[in-house]
Amino acid sequence: MSTPPVYVLGGAQTDFARNWTKEGKHFIAGMREATVGAMESARIEPREIETAHVGNFAAELYAKQGHLGAFFVDIDPAFSGLPTSRHEAACASGSISILAASAEIEAGRYDLAAVVGIEQMKTVDPATGGEFLGTAAWYEREAKGIEFPFPKLFGRLGDEYDKRFGLKDEHLAHIAAVNYSNARRNPLAQTRNWFMSEAHAQKTSKYNTVIGGRIKVSDCSQVTDGAAVIFLASAKYAAEYAKRRNLKLDSIPRILGWGHHTAPIEFGAKVAESRDNPYVLPHTRQAILDAFRRAEIDSVWDLQGIETHDCFTTSEYMAIDHFGITKPGESWKAIEEGVIEMGNKMPINPSGGLIGAGHPVGCTGVRQMLDACKQVTGAAGEYQVEDARKIATLNIGGSGTTSCAFVVGK
């Protein structure tokens, strides 16, 4: 028996350049704005929403507040009594929320779900924020007492590539430059007005200091306040939705495939486990392959673009071969040939990704799905990929620990 389809009706996100703390805002303001904006954009009435899932990593730390699912109810009186929940899987929290909501749709429990991704991060100084992010690793073993543990962990990912295949930092610099360049075309990207050049990204300098290992400031994603909301629907609701708007049902995108795998949490254990595997993070590779299989696509070349998890340049470097754009260890070839750039064979992160668009941790998976939806409906404006019919997303929690991949298309 085939799985019932899950439709993506669109949504909205906040401007990732904002600083909610400077605005004197509680995160509920961002959640409210994104939800109201998403309902306006998708033309959905509050009373139509039957369930809500909130992805968030660490509001307990950043905002001293748990129980985020309950905050959705505060947005509109019509939401009182709505079943809601919050999901956490570090930087993959957003995708885990999508999986939970889509499972409910597939099970026939509900016909219309709101999925919220949200994180408020600018409440603390960078060092404290780095400490909080360390709880996405095995904190006691990998983060406690270490300044900025995550850049160091993803520096080790680069080191592992270097050891197995060789890695030149100039290729990482190119990844940074491409993401910043893409972000300039995204009106909601955090870095849309920031300066970046490959020369700047290549050199360690006063303004581009080393954060940990081979990771410099330019290799890092951003500290971001942000919220994104998408709506997932059953075939029954989507058919009514399409009819009311004079749309064809097949013009509405669906989640065509998904993959979800969790690796050992310690980075050292991951690397030890994959020693004899062609892929450095085989569980991430498997999540991608599962999404491809469920979407009934043969390879990455059936896609027109990818929104991937570039929390650091090394994670995008990893994604290039794990998606199968190159053979394992040869991501540099795709970089040198320009394959990943806009207008070429496989644009990666048209939005600017986590480096360019921003990385509000628990929001990212939902933002990626929203961008994938914009691409396949031709609504991505200046960062539209030409003739985008199928777009994949890859969202990773921890140091390659929780991997979620989706294929979105029509």
Added chain:
Amino acid sequence: MRGENYKVVILGANGTMGGGAAAMFAGGGCHVTMLARDPAKAREGLIDAQSIAKAEALADNVTLGTYDHDMDRAVAEAALIFETLAEDLALKHEFLHRVDHHRRPDSIVATCSSGLSIADMARGRSESFRRNFLGIHLFNPPHMIAGTEVVPHDATDPAVTATVVEMLRKVFRRKVIIARDRPAFAGNRIGFKVLNEAAQLADEHGVAFIDYLVGPHTGRAMAPLATIDLVGWDVHKAIVDNIHARCEDDEAHACFKLPAYIEKGVQEGHLGDKTPERGGFYRRDGKAVEVLHPGTGRYEPFKAPARIDFVERMKSLNRVGRYGDAMAALAKASGWEADIARQVVIGYAGYALNRVGEVAESADDIDTIMSYGFNWAPPTVIIDLLGPNRAIGMLQRYNLKVPAVVEQAAANGDKLYKGGMLDYGRTFVG
């Protein structure tokens, strides 16, 4: 239009806007020649630009030079000549005359002036120059404030205006409007009306009280008197004096009368944040903050004003994103303090929308420049959140002119603001 082949010359490299402009143009991929009186001053501009861009590699897109040795050649090669010189018409004429002599016939010449008439600056120049000349008014600091006014004069070729607007939007990611060549253009005309009104009110009610009463909760990133300190008292005086002298028929003409205590303060070197030892409305000594008593000219230790219920209510509602409820709380509040706050807030929205057709083409343009040039709530949002009928009632109560667009909205039941909460939410502070 983009890339290293697009050459930009900046005159006044070390001025207030030189570094910011260089960071913007070089960041967009242009090759920028930064010119100043001597090499050291040009380098100061580059260091400022690198600091703004947070990138030493910005220098890869920049050449430095001086007016004596490099200007004529650089101007001859440039596609865009952007002057950010001091606000002195004679000085501008001197340089623009020279630009006129050396520029390519197809190059665009722009001034960053925030106060002088574009037509006055173009006077006496060649026909080709006049056709290709306009204002590009960046707000300071340009890397933080995306709002930009493009200001053509009567002889500017509309195709040149359109090219510049497109370039600023697409290449440099600016929020652009076309403003009319009127005193202070659009944003400053509206914004400084409110700022000076707050300064006038401070004379009677005190600095800390006014900044509290019509502070960020009323739809602005920063309290008004703190904003004047940031802008500089000298700049504030120049802008409001100019409007007061040249806009005598303005319905809010009295709001542009510079308070005597500011006039005196400027003479004595109290220019706001740029003179930290003398201060402006506020003076900081380490962690201690002093506040000006406008009546005596003395500074007193800052004491937070007594809390006012409706102000605290508005802040609390903004904090959780209930902006409409916050405006309703303002509308319903009682007491003389609420009357002052309402008069300033509705006065801002009303004055701004009465400028449609005078300083900019549309209410949408005025919304854009107030939202992205001042980080203030767009005027139409204030009308929409209050409801046009209630807004009209408030305007009439305070004897303020009702804008035609608000009357139309009340008659048709239309919403005035073109965007949504995601666009304006950032302007209401909790």
